[in-house]
Amino acid sequence: MRTIPAALAAHLAGDVRTVCTLWLVTRTDGALIGFTDFDQDITYGGQLFRSAGGYTHSQIQSGSDLSTSNLEVDAIFDSDLITPQSLESGLWDFASVVISLVNYNDLTMGAAVLASGVLGQVTIRNGVYKTELRGLAQLMQEDFGDVYSPTCRAMFGDAQCTTDLTPLTFSGSIQSVTGATQWADATLTQTGPNASFADTVGHRIPTMFPYTVQIVPPTGGAFVATGTVKDSSGAVYSQGTPGPGVFSVSPTGLYTFDITAAGGEIFIDFSYQIGYFAYGKVVFTSGQNAGFEMDVKAFAPGHVTLAMAMPYPLAVGDTYTIVAGCDKLFGTCRDRWNNVIHFRGEPYIPGQDVILRPQG
Known part of the structure; x- marks a missing residue:
C-alpha cells in the first residue's frame, strides 16, 4: 500500500498540480546520485537531484500478485554522470532506484514513493540508451542457493575461498x-607453475614448406617441453632431425616436420607454464x-x-x-593454491553424458 502525505494528497486532488518525479540512484560502488524530470535542479532531503529533461519513461506497471513490476526509461547522453563508457563498463549495473513524486512548488508537502527496484538490462544505440527498472518482486523469480558444479563456485579470495590475495x-x-x-x-x-596439455583436437601440417606447427599454450602461458607426438593413426614420432617419423621443436614451441608428414594430422602433448x-x-x-x-x-x-x-x-x-x-578447477586449487579444503565444487559427480549413455 502506497503512503501519501496528507498535504501532498490534497494537492493531487486539486485542479492544478505542480508535480515532478525524483529518481534516487544508489550504485553498487556506494555513489548516491539524484535526477529529476523537472527543468531545474531540486534539493530535497539534503540530496541534490539534477535536472535531466532528456529522458522519457513508460507507465509503471505493478500488481498485488507478486508479478514483476516493470518500467522502461529512454534517454539521451546529456549528463556528465551517465556516459556510454560508464554504462558499458557495468558501473550502473544492479544500481537500486527509488522514484518519488513531489510538489516542486512546495517541497514541504513531502514525497510519495511511486516505485523502487534495481536497474536491469541496458541497451545503447545512436546516442540513446534504454534501461529497465525491475521491481523487488523480481527477486522472487531468481534461484538462490548453491547448485552442483564441477568447478568451484567461490570467488577467488572471498570469504568462502579464504585465499589471501x-x-x-x-x-x-x-x-x-x-x-x-x-x-x-x-x-x-x-x-606460474607448470601444467600438462593433452591434445585432443590435433593440428594439420602444412602441405608446403616450411612444414611447421606453432604451439600456443593456454592462458598465455609459456611453452616448457614437448611430450608425446603422434599422428592420426597413433604412430608416435621421435625428436631429432626432421625426417620420416621425426620432428624437431624450438624453445618457443615451434614444431618442424619434413615433407613426408605434409598435409597430415598430428597430435602434440606438451607441458607449459601457467600464466x-x-x-x-x-x-x-x-x-x-x-x-x-x-x-x-x-x-x-x-x-x-x-x-x-x-x-x-x-x-x-x-x-x-x-x-x-584461478581457473576454479579442482587440480588448480589442490596443486597451486593448496586450498582444496575450501574447494566449492563437485568434480567427481557424474554428468549427463554418464547418465544418458547406454547401460550394461
Missing part, C-alpha cells in the same frame, strides 16, 4: 600498448580508465591480455593493480 597483488604501469586489449610491462616477471595472472583482475588507478576493472584473459611474463577492451583506450603511463587468478 595481498601477496598475489602487484602494481605497475603500462610501458607499451598492442591493440585494444594487450599491453606490456617488463616489471611483471611473475611465473601467473590468467583469470585474475586488473584495476586501473590512473588515466581515463581510472576506477574501472577488467578480467585478465591471458598472461606471459611482461605481457597482459584482457578479456575485453576497456571503456577508454589503453595509454602508456596508465597505472594499475593486478591480482593473480
